[in-house]
Amino acid sequence: MTPPALSRRELLKATGGLLVGFKLFEPVPRLLAQGLQGGTPLSNAGGLAADQLDSWLAIAPDGTVSVFTSKVDLGTGTGTALGQIVAEELDVAIANIRMEIGDTTRSVDQGRTSASRTLERAGPQMRQAAAAARQELLARASARLGTPADRLAVADGVVRVAADPAKSISYAALVGGQRFNTKVPASGEQWDLKVAPDVTPKHPKEYTVVGTSVPRFDLPQKFTGEFPYAHEVRVPGMLHGRVVRPPVVNSKPARVDETSIRGIPDMVKVVQEGSFVGVVAQTEWAAIRAARALKVTWSPPPGQFPAGPDAMYDYLRNTRGFTERVGVENGNVAAGLTGAARRFEATYRWPFQMHGMIAPSCAVADVQGDKATIWSGSQAPFITRNGVARLLGLRDENVHFIYREGSGCFGRLEPDDAPEDAALLSRAVGRPVRVQWMRDDEHGWEPKGPPQLITIRSGLDGQGRVTAWDYVERTLPWTDARLSPMLASRQTGIRPDENGLPIGGNDGTPYAFEHRKATLVAIPWMMNANPLRTANLRAPYGQGRCFASESQMDEMAAAASIDPVEFRLRYLAANTRAADVLRAAAERAGWQARRSPRAPGGTGTTAAGRGVAISGLAGTLVAQIADIDIDRSTGRIAVKKITVAHDCGIIVNPDGLRNQIEGNVIQSVSRSLMEEVGFDSAGVKSLDWTSYPIIRFRDIPDVDIVLIDRREMPPFGAGEASSIATAAASANAGFDALGGRLRQAPFTPERVLRALRAGAV
Amino acid sequence: MARVSLRVNGAARTVDVDPTTPLLYVLRNDLGLHGPKFGCGLGQCGACTVVMDGAAVRSCSLPVTAARNRAITTLEGLGTSARPHRLQRAFIAEQAAQCGMCMNGMLMTAAALLDRNPNPSVAQIKNALDGNLCRCASHLRVIRAIQRAARDQA
Ligand code: FES
Ligand code: FES
Numbered sequence: 079m080t081p082p083a084l085s086r087r088e089l090l091k092a093t094g095g096l097l098v099g100f101k102l103f104e105p106v107p108r109l110l111a112q113g114l115q116g117g118t119p120l121s122n123a124g125g126l127a128a129d130q131l132d133s134w135l136a137i138a139p140d141g142t143v144s145v146f147t148s149k150v151d152l153g154t155g156t157g158t159a160l161g162q163i164v165a166e167e168l169d170v171a172i173a174n175i176r177m178e179i180g181d182t183t184r185s186v187d188q189g190r191t192s193a194s195r196t197l198e199r200a201g202p203q204m205r206q207a208a209a210a211a212r213q214e215l216l217a218r219a220s221a222r223l224g225t226p227a228d229r230l231a232v233a234d235g236v237v238r239v240a241a242d243p244a245k246s247i248s249y250a251a252l253v254g255g256q257r258f259n260t261k262v263p264a265s266g267e268q269w270d271l272k273v274a275p276d277v278t279p280k281h282p283k284e285y286t287v288v289g290t291s292v293p294r295f296d297l298p299q300k301f302t303g304e305f306p307y308a309h310e311v312r313v314p315g316m317l318h319g320r321v322v323r324p325p326v327v328n329s330k331p332a333r334v335d336e337t338s339i340r341g342i343p344d345m346v347k348v349v350q351e352g353s354f355v356g357v358v359a360q361t362e363w364a365a366i367r368a369a370r371a372l373k374v375t376w377s378p379p380p381g382q383f384p385a386g387p388d389a390m391y392d393y394l395r396n397t398r399g400f401t402e403r404v405g406v407e408n409g410n411v412a413a414g415l416t417g418a419a420r421r422f423e424a425t426y427r428w429p430f431q432m433h434g435m436i437a438p439s440c441a442v443a444d445v446q447g448d449k450a451t452i453w454s455g456s457q458a459p460f461i462t463r464n465g466v467a468r469l470l471g472l473r474d475e476n477v478h479f480i481y482r483e484g485s486g487c488f489g490r491l492e493p494d495d496a497p498e499d500a501a502l503l504s505r506a507v508g509r510p511v512r513v514q515w516m517r518d519d520e521h522g523w524e525p526k527g528p529p530q531l532i533t534i535r536s537g538l539d540g541q542g543r544v545t546a547w548d549y550v551e552r553t554l555p556w557t558d559a560r561l562s563p564m565l566a567s568r569q570t571g572i573r574p575d576e577n578g579l580p581i582g583g584n585d586g587t588p589y590a591f592e593h594r595k596a597t598l599v600a601i602p603w604m605m606n607a608n609p610l611r612t613a614n615l616r617a618p619y620g621q622g623r624c625f626a627s628e629s630q631m632d633e634m635a636a637a638a639s640i641d642p643v644e645f646r647l648r649y650l651a652a653n654t655r656a657a658d659v660l661r662a663a664a665e666r667a668g669w670q671a672r673r674s675p676r677a678p679g680g681t682g683t684t685a686a687g688r689g690v691a692i693s694g695l696a697g698t699l700v701a702q703i704a705d706i707d708i709d710r711s712t713g714r715i716a717v718k719k720i721t722v723a724h725d726c727g728i729i730v731n732p733d734g735l736r737n738q739i740e741g742n743v744i745q746s747v748s749r750s751l752m753e754e755v756g757f758d759s760a761g762v763k764s765l766d767w768t769s770y771p772i773i774r775f776r777d778i779p780d781v782d783i784v785l786i787d788r789r790e791m792p793p794f795g796a797g798e799a800s801s802i803a804t805a806a807a808s809a810n811a812g813f814d815a816l817g818g819r820l821r822q823a824p825f826t827p828e829r830v831l832r833a834l835r836a837g838a839v
Numbered sequence: 840m841a842r843v844s845l846r847v848n849g850a851a852r853t854v855d856v857d858p859t860t861p862l863l864y865v866l867r868n869d870l871g872l873h874g875p876k877f878g879c880g881l882g883q884c885g886a887c888t889v890v891m892d893g894a895a896v897r898s899c900s901l902p903v904t905a906a907r908n909r910a911i912t913t914l915e916g917l918g919t920s921a922r923p924h925r926l927q928r929a930f931i932a933e934q935a936a937q938c939g940m941c942m943n944g945m946l947m948t949a950a951a952l953l954d955r956n957p958n959p960s961v962a963q964i965k966n967a968l969d970g971n972l973c974r975c976a977s978h979l980r981v982i983r984a985i986q987r988a989a990r991d992q993a
Contacts, residue, residue: 153938153940293934298923298927301931302914302927304919361868436886436940437876438878517880737937740979741975745976748976774970775971778982
């Protein structure tokens with residue numbers, strides 16, 4: 079956090095040591111009571127009409143095809159992939175495609191961009207819109223050329239009579255610089271929007287652009303400094319703002335001492351609204367200096383966090399859930415456990431983790447009377463627009479949101495806070511204001527991936543068959559997600575829903591067990607503005623779930639003395655795609671059937687291990703094999719190589735997919751080995767890259783990838799799915815090397831040494 | 840306020856700023872050079888890297904006055920889309936980024952490295968770039984791109 083006037087220690091002093099006398103944790107009902115009123119979720123409708131071709135495409139006289147979409151490219155290449163889909167369907171050269179992304183006045187609301195669902199959801203929308211445009215253009219060409227449409231052919235945006243190619247007319251000439259003014263059938267909303275379902279698109283066998291490694295549209299400018307990120311937006315008359323947030327949970331500014339920043343040149347204004355405090359200055363450096371120097375006396379916080387990660391797991395264990403959901407159930411787990419020859423019970427812990435955008439949140443707002451314009455990298459242009467409208471008391475359509483890409487965000491900018499900060503500051507000074515969070519603002523206040531406490535009880539019969547699988551996960555809901563109010567809204571009195579968004583999904587395993595149950599318990603969490611607010615983080619809950627489930631599978635395989643790959647395959651008979659990725663990874667890695675651990679009780683300085691895990695996410699299946707070395711004296715794990723087999727249905731852009739997989743896997747190695755948010759009862763302790771280290775070049779593993787392309791299937795979310803199994807595969811490799819189980823992430827040297835001692839034979 | 844003369848990308852520039860301003864903000868706001876990025880402001884991530892007198896330095900942690908009369912190169916000075924530097928060409932060829940927010944630091948640090956050592960080993964590349972963070976984890980491609988650029992020059 080931007081150092082406020084009082085450090086934590088000073089705050090303790092100033093409040094007469096009040097914190098010390100606090101209860102460990104404020105009783106949940108009181109915290110929740112604050113959120114009981116209000117909290118009507120935002121509506122999320124708007125944008126252009128989906129049933130107009132002009133809402134999707136425009137063809138300029140020079141033949142350029144502009145493609146309008148509210149599905150934003152978060153630096154993962156989806157803009158290029160959607161462009162490929164349109165180019166393919168329209169038969170225009172990829173070089174003539176211009177993606178126009180994320181402007182609420184120039185696109186249809188296609189819903190938020192998250193969960194790697196862009197190609198699965200928006201892909202068909204764009205494809206059908208393009209197919210409808212092609213059909214319309216062919217009808218026009220047919221009239222102009224006097225030839226039935228089925229005797230016309232299109233290449234590079236030029237329609238020709240198949241039998242007489244000299245007779246031709248271009249798309250540009252057919253459109254004549256005009257709008258299409260063509261209606262297409264459309265129904266449903268956002269992710270479920272269906273566009274022109276009556277038009278038959280190309281058969282995938284005919285694809286020449288989809289399925290090829292078209293270079294990313296955005297990359298050349300990203301290597302020259304010319305790319306227009308949100309952080310580069312500059313508008314005339316723009317001032318610079320910074321936020322000043324409290325060090326602790328939901329404290330209020332009891333006193334703001336403006337004399338503390340006298341002498342800072344170029345200051346414009348200190349802005350306070352409710353608990354929101356910010357500064358505005360002529361220059362960015364003045365705003366930074368002022369935010370640091372401003373003396374704010376914060377009220378004592380109304381509650382405290384658990385005293386640290388261990389206390390947090392106790393809290394998860396001992397607090398009654400507000401929802402308890404059975405995600406999957408078949409057979410009779412109790413009977414299956416009773417009848418087991420061997421029973422297994424283990425508890426797994428996954429910590430609070432950060433998204434950790436390399437460039438912190440940033441937005442520009444220009445509020446003028448009853449209108450506002452916002453520029454930012456939000457994952458949900460329409461939701462952000464409507465949130466700003468609610469905060470300012472404006473009509474939704476009076477707020478114009480313009481997307482500019484930000485830092486790779488992995489879910490962090492689905493709840494995008496900076497636009498609201500900028501809006502409050504802009505309204506207060508009547509000028510456009512740019513706000514960028516400082517590193518400690520971002521680390522301190524980004525909404526974090528919640529911790530998970532997972533217990534699995536399972537059983538084997540005398541032949542090493544799984545008789546029961548009983549999975550119970552206890553975790554926090556997302557307090558800051560989707561349509562909930564952002565920080566500035568909460569600080570100015572807009573209340574969130576009572577409980578936040580409880581968790582979805584189940585245990586994440588692709589296996590068929592005769593007796594299986596997965597229960598998901600959502601534990602209440604603080605809904606007020608606080609630095610341990612929670613939101614979706616890449617492959618939400620997936621890594622922890624896979625770590626637990628695949629560790630448990632591995633443990634049973636070892637106990638039954640069955641090869642870990644073979645053991646898994648026994649439960650994948652009904653899931654051939656999962657079995658295929660598992661076999662593909664094993665083959666690629668040269669897997670040799672054997673029991674694990676490989677060399678229990680070895681004595682060399684380095685112990686080598688190899689582990690496997692598989693995962694599924696929204697139709698995409700991934701298997702991973704981790705090869706690791708462990709230094710027995712220090713407990714340090716070096717992940718040497720991850721072999722990945724990946725099946726996401728049809729592949730739109732193979733190199734783009736590889737790029738995503740490499741990134742997801744390496745980021746997951748980082749999350750597995752070293753990432754855990756430090757906090758104590760008063761606040762977050764991980765406020766920079768030293769206190770929250772992420773992977774560096776020296777620790778980068780090789781990533782060896784096998785892509786399975788299923789041309790007959792639709793595209794499923796790609797990339798993100800490959801972040802899930804890395805931790806589990808690495809933990810299983812740890813067992814293979816040590817003979818001891820890693821049950822708590824991240825796998826720090828201390829935890830590895832503990833496992834080594836526990837597992838030593 | 841203080842007038843400070845700088846040499847940026849071969850041109851003489853004079854700015855009138857609070858002398859405590861870090862070089863990064865002067866480059867980005869006063870000179871309109873958006874290659875260097877704000878990542879941490881703490882010297883921990885490398886996003887703000889520029890080359891000063893041949894060495895990669897962190898402009899977020901360098902008061903503008905310390906850059907007086909030194910030769911500063913930013914990403915814009917390395918090359919443009921129209922006339923890319925061989926490193927930029929190599930990064931495009933390897934498609935070596937995702938969000939790209941860290942890429943200024945990767946490219947400028949690599950440029951300083953190749954100037955010193957035209958043929959770095961993988962270990963030397965990793966070592967030179969170890970202080971540059973990339974959250975999207977484009978590391979493997981960055982290494983390949985730098986190797987490609989080195990070959991290009993050879
Ligand atoms: S911004 Fe300078 S090192 Fe991070
Ligand atoms: S490419 Fe996104 S931080 Fe490096």
